[in-house]
Amino acid sequence: MFDETPQNTLPGAIKLPGAVYTISVEVNGKACTEEAPAQMTLLQFLRERLFLTGAKEGCGVGECGACTVLLNGRAVDACLVLAVEADQASVRTVEGEARDGELTLLQRAFIEHGAVQCGFCTSGMLLSAQSLLESNPHPNREEIVEAISGNLCRCTGYVQILEAIEAVGEGMEEGG
Amino acid sequence: MSADQDYKYIGKGISRLDGPEKVTGSAMFVHDMTLPGMLYGKMVKSPHACARIVSIDISEAEKSPGVRAVLVGRELPYKVGIYMIDKDILAKEVARYHGEPVVAIAAQSELAAEEACAKVKIVWEALPAVLDPREGLSPAAPLVHPELASYSYMKGVFQPQPGTNISHHQKIRKGDVEIALAKADVVWEAKFYNPPVQHVAMETHTCIAQALPGSQVQIWTSAQSPFTVRNLFSACFGIPHQNIRVHVPYVGGGFGGKAGIHLEPLAYLLSQKAGGRPVKLTMTREEEFGAMPSRQGLYSQFTTGATREGKIISLVAKYIWDAGAYADYGVNVGRAASYSGAGPYEIPNCHIDSLVVYTNKVFGTAYRGFGHLEALWGIERNMDIGARRLGLDPVEFRRRNVLRPGAKTITGETVTEHTGRVDLCLEKVAEEIGWNGIQTEEERAQAMAGGKVRGKGVALLHKAPAMPVFTSSAALLKFNENGSVDLLTSIIDYGQGTYTALAQAAAEELKMPIERIQVPWESDTAMTPYDWQTVASRGAFMGCKAVIAAARDALQQIKETASQVLRAPVEELVCRDEVVFVAHRPEECLSYREVVMGYSYPNGNSIGGPVIGRGHYIAQGLTHLDLETGQGLPALDWTYGAHGAEIEVDLDTGEITVLNLATALDVGQVLNAQSLRGQIIGGVVQGLGSALLEEFRFSPQGRLLNAGFVDYKIPTSKDLPRKMSQHIILTEQLDGPYGARGVAEHPMISVPGAIGNALYDALGIDFFELPLNAERVWLGIQRKRSETQDTLPGAIKLPRAIHLDKGGA
Ligand code: FES
Ligand code: FES
Numbered sequence: 010m011f012d013e014t015p016q017n018t019l020p021g022a023i024k025l026p027g028a029v030y031t032i033s034v035e036v037n038g039k040a041c042t043e044e045a046p047a048q049m050t051l052l053q054f055l056r057e058r059l060f061l062t063g064a065k066e067g068c069g070v071g072e073c074g075a076c077t078v079l080l081n082g083r084a085v086d087a088c089l090v091l092a093v094e095a096d097q098a099s100v101r102t103v104e105g106e107a108r109d110g111e112l113t114l115l116q117r118a119f120i121e122h123g124a125v126q127c128g129f130c131t132s133g134m135l136l137s138a139q140s141l142l143e144s145n146p147h148p149n150r151e152e153i154v155e156a157i158s159g160n161l162c163r164c165t166g167y168v169q170i171l172e173a174i175e176a177v178g179e180g181m182e183e184g185g
Numbered sequence: 186m187s188a189d190q191d192y193k194y195i196g197k198g199i200s201r202l203d204g205p206e207k208v209t210g211s212a213m214f215v216h217d218m219t220l221p222g223m224l225y226g227k228m229v230k231s232p233h234a235c236a237r238i239v240s241i242d243i244s245e246a247e248k249s250p251g252v253r254a255v256l257v258g259r260e261l262p263y264k265v266g267i268y269m270i271d272k273d274i275l276a277k278e279v280a281r282y283h284g285e286p287v288v289a290i291a292a293q294s295e296l297a298a299e300e301a302c303a304k305v306k307i308v309w310e311a312l313p314a315v316l317d318p319r320e321g322l323s324p325a326a327p328l329v330h331p332e333l334a335s336y337s338y339m340k341g342v343f344q345p346q347p348g349t350n351i352s353h354h355q356k357i358r359k360g361d362v363e364i365a366l367a368k369a370d371v372v373w374e375a376k377f378y379n380p381p382v383q384h385v386a387m388e389t390h391t392c393i394a395q396a397l398p399g400s401q402v403q404i405w406t407s408a409q410s411p412f413t414v415r416n417l418f419s420a421c422f423g424i425p426h427q428n429i430r431v432h433v434p435y436v437g438g439g440f441g442g443k444a445g446i447h448l449e450p451l452a453y454l455l456s457q458k459a460g461g462r463p464v465k466l467t468m469t470r471e472e473e474f475g476a477m478p479s480r481q482g483l484y485s486q487f488t489t490g491a492t493r494e495g496k497i498i499s500l501v502a503k504y505i506w507d508a509g510a511y512a513d514y515g516v517n518v519g520r521a522a523s524y525s526g527a528g529p530y531e532i533p534n535c536h537i538d539s540l541v542v543y544t545n546k547v548f549g550t551a552y553r554g555f556g557h558l559e560a561l562w563g564i565e566r567n568m569d570i571g572a573r574r575l576g577l578d579p580v581e582f583r584r585r586n587v588l589r590p591g592a593k594t595i596t597g598e599t600v601t602e603h604t605g606r607v608d609l610c611l612e613k614v615a616e617e618i619g620w621n622g623i624q625t626e627e628e629r630a631q632a633m634a635g636g637k638v639r640g641k642g643v644a645l646l647h648k649a650p651a652m653p654v655f656t657s658s659a660a661l662l663k664f665n666e667n668g669s670v671d672l673l674t675s676i677i678d679y680g681q682g683t684y685t686a687l688a689q690a691a692a693e694e695l696k697m698p699i700e701r702i703q704v705p706w707e708s709d710t711a712m713t714p715y716d717w718q719t720v721a722s723r724g725a726f727m728g729c730k731a732v733i734a735a736a737r738d739a740l741q742q743i744k745e746t747a748s749q750v751l752r753a754p755v756e757e758l759v760c761r762d763e764v765v766f767v768a769h770r771p772e773e774c775l776s777y778r779e780v781v782m783g784y785s786y787p788n789g790n791s792i793g794g795p796v797i798g799r800g801h802y803i804a805q806g807l808t809h810l811d812l813e814t815g816q817g818l819p820a821l822d823w824t825y826g827a828h829g830a831e832i833e834v835d836l837d838t839g840e841i842t843v844l845n846l847a848t849a850l851d852v853g854q855v856l857n858a859q860s861l862r863g864q865i866i867g868g869v870v871q872g873l874g875s876a877l878l879e880e881f882r883f884s885p886q887g888r889l890l891n892a893g894f895v896d897y898k899i900p901t902s903k904d905l906p907r908k909m910s911q912h913i914i915l916t917e918q919l920d921g922p923y924g925a926r927g928v929a930e931h932p933m934i935s936v937p938g939a940i941g942n943a944l945y946d947a948l949g950i951d952f953f954e955l956p957l958n959a960e961r962v963w964l965g966i967q968r969k970r971s972e973t974q975d976t977l978p979g980a981i982k983l984p985r986a987i988h989l990d991k992g993g994a
Contacts, residue, residue, distance in 0.1 A: 063210020128207030129437030
């Protein structure tokens with residue numbers, strides 16, 4: 010639909026007739042403005058325009074979760090979102106999680122619990138887990154299993170990932 | 186613990202060294218790389234399982250916007266292969282599997298390349314295809330490779346049979362099976378089947394290649410073995426090794442699928458045709474399933490003879506591999522599975538014929554466990570069937586036959602006190618699942634009334650690395666100015682944790698903190714030392730041996746310099762905590778930092794020089810297997826193990842829930858407790874994929890029907906057993922590093938057997954084919970219900986031996 014009537018959907022964003030839009034998006038707290046063709050996915054936009062390659066493409070069709078990012082705080086498969094849909098939105102990618110070189114609790118837990126092997130699923134896994142913990146700081150095992158069930162990992166067998174997330178949930182509890 | 190050694194690092198649960206890069210998204214995979222001027226490659230693939238290419242019209246594709254190179258098979262006078270040089274880089278006259286690359290295009294963007302691919306016009310003439318390897322053995326079968334006689338292959342190891350579809354026939358001959366079968370009190374037969382499946386590494390195959398002037402080549406690839414890529418690339422194109430530079434950064438999983446050589450030659454040829462611009466070829470998930478290698482299917486059959494007392498005296502096994510269109514690793518999978526092909530049992534008379542058969546399907550390659558998951562599915566189900574025939578408890582039947590010290594394997598190797606204890610693994614898992622014997626039919630009938638039934642089963646496993654006799658590793662320990670160390674290796678850590686284990690060995694030997702050792706996460710054939718391949722659970726074993734040798738070499742260099750400064754003989758110097766000192770006068774000392782770049786005396790005179798420790802390890806005493814009898818010494822180390830499973834089956838849906846899965850492995854020594862646990866859990870869950878979910882489905886014409894995650898399911902976090910436990914036996918491997926042996930593949934093997942045996946216990950139904958998905962189990966339940974209705978109550982007829990008997994096996 011963007012191809013045919015771009016003017017009506019994204020006023021003022023057209024650079025090439027019917028094809029390229031200017032996207033303004035807040036990524037990891039920073040405002041970015043870049044051009045993107047209509048068919049470009051958010052995943053491609055992040056990886057190819059912003060060079061944020063933490064989010065991976067494991068399937069490109071919404072089946073593996075390797076591309077998971079947070080769009081306005083919600084975990085989404087970035088391969089299923091068009092870049093133009095992220096215009097004016099805020100996006101969090103794995104690159105923005107650590108602050109000033111300080112890993113998040115969850116990142117540290119992933120390392121300490123052996124939740125990482127090849128690492129290809131890790132970015133997506135972390136963001137699915139992070140989004141769970143932000144909406145439900147003390148999830149039980151079942152809720153954790155559910156939250157990462159859309160993120161495929163071929164290496165770990167998931168157990169250490171579940172343990173890492175659980176540990177953070179419990180840690181938060183202690184911290185009150 | 187094998188020795189009461191007090192290690193500082195070995196055995197500890199040290200977290201992965203690359204954790205921070207991976208949790209911050211900064212670890213760079215080839216998937217993430219772009220180079221200046223880089224083009225993107227795409228392929229046109231065969232829509233047929235077997236078809237002649239009548240004509241290819243690329244004229245429109247060449248004119249398509251952004252296109253820089255179009256390649257067709259006919260212009261490529263090359264063949265590639267690891268053990269058998271049988272594969273065209275693009276199909277030439279004939280395409281041999283659905284999904285085989287036929288035309289390749291490099292363009293400015295992936296989209297431009299895709300659009301150009303859509304403009305290629307190919308006229309096909311479909312040919313009869315070989316889709317079942319048993320039919321492929323028939324003299325009337327079409328030949329997948331009529332030119333087999335002309336191919337070069339690794340002689341003395343493999344035996345292709347020109348004029349047939351057999352790329353390798355491995356024989357094992359021990360004793361006299363005919364006489365022994367005649368003497369046996371009980372003889373039984375059984376047939377089994379494993380479908381082809383896929384590795385499903387989360388990073389699909391991807392590489393970038395650049396053809397540079399002066400036949401120089403640069404390759405960045407998501408591969409397990411940079412030196413093997415280089416070696417096979419060199420053989421393919423006749424380019425000298427030193428001109429080819431292969432870089433392997435972080436790799437997103439391999440599991441065998443990225444061993445050997447895959448996309449690199451095609452990317453290189455595209456680059457060459459595009460005037461030397463780098464070309465990246467990345468498989469979509471669909472292509473990963475359809476065009477990249479798989480784990481080959483297997484039809485297995487066993488005739489087993491045992492004495493009344495439950496001692497197996499004769500085993501005749503036949504393995505028929507559905508190898509797909511090219512040999513790749515398949516020939517070696519067929520070889521390796523045959524020398525392990527009787528299971529971890531002492532069998533005095535054994536004949537095995539393992540036939541690797543070309544078919545018109547996507548080709549097979551190495552996959553974690555390398556033929557063993559497949560063969561042991563049948564072997565371990567066969568053990569339970571035999572136990573029943575003998576009226577023995579399956580655990581007890583195994584006890585009476587397992588390999589123990591003094592036993593001889595089927596290739597003539599003698600098991601020693603130090604080979605590993607499969608018997609202890611068996612006892613451990615039996616205990617863990619509360620094994621109390623097979624249920625009676627009455628007990629089952631009672632349980633069935635509740636709609637859900639439970640069952641327990643065990644299965645044993647063993648595996649040794651399948652590798653050439655000359656397999657070797659090397660390591661360099663290069664000191665930095667501040668006394669820290671770079672550990673250089675060309676083993677690839679695509680998730681297993683090998684680099685962390687190597688750093689632990691280096692820290693242990695160099696007597697320094699592990700934080701001061703770094704393993705650069707990029708192997709580069711021009712910079713890191715030779716290593717054969719990262720496969721076969723040999724990386725940590727051989728890599729650690731090389732690192733230990735390199736550390737000793739480095740310490741010797743440190744001591745030689747220190748000996749002059751401290752005026753003490755080298756033999757009297759001791760290294761500890763980054764300090765070298767005189768044994769009896771510890772105050773006479775130098776820090777490593779003062780020595781490792783050369784020592785400077787106060788007046789400026791300097792001695793010594795940069796310390797670089799060098800170490801290597803080569804497998805010792807291995808022999809080729811005799812081509813006629815299979816006798817010889819193929820194994821660096823045997824790792825034994827067992828799984829015990831308790832499952833619950835929903836009678837209405839056929840769905841299996843795994844309640845408990847206990848795993849025991851004799852690892853010799855733990856190198857890293859955390860990664861060992863990770864390897865076991867990860868392997869077991871992958872094994873559950875093979876057991877319960879995974880299979881390639883083909884149309885009657887040989888088209889792959891499920892090349893995506895919608896129809897090809899791998900385990901998710903929801904598919905885990907309710908309980909899993911890991912148990913370690915420590916029988917020191919005398920030549921292993923710190924007594925350890927390889928274990929990365931083993932956890933996956935025999936998971937299907939344990940589930941299949943538990944399924945019999947639950948239902949009283951023998952299943953012979955994988956996967957044990959809900960549909961298959963449900964159909965089995967229905968069949969049993971209909972069969973038992975027309976027999977006397979209580980008399981359970983065994984289902985027919987197997988439902989695969991249309992072919993010639
Ligand atoms: S790449 Fe987006 S879900 Fe797989
Ligand atoms: S760690 Fe490799 S896919 Fe999850």
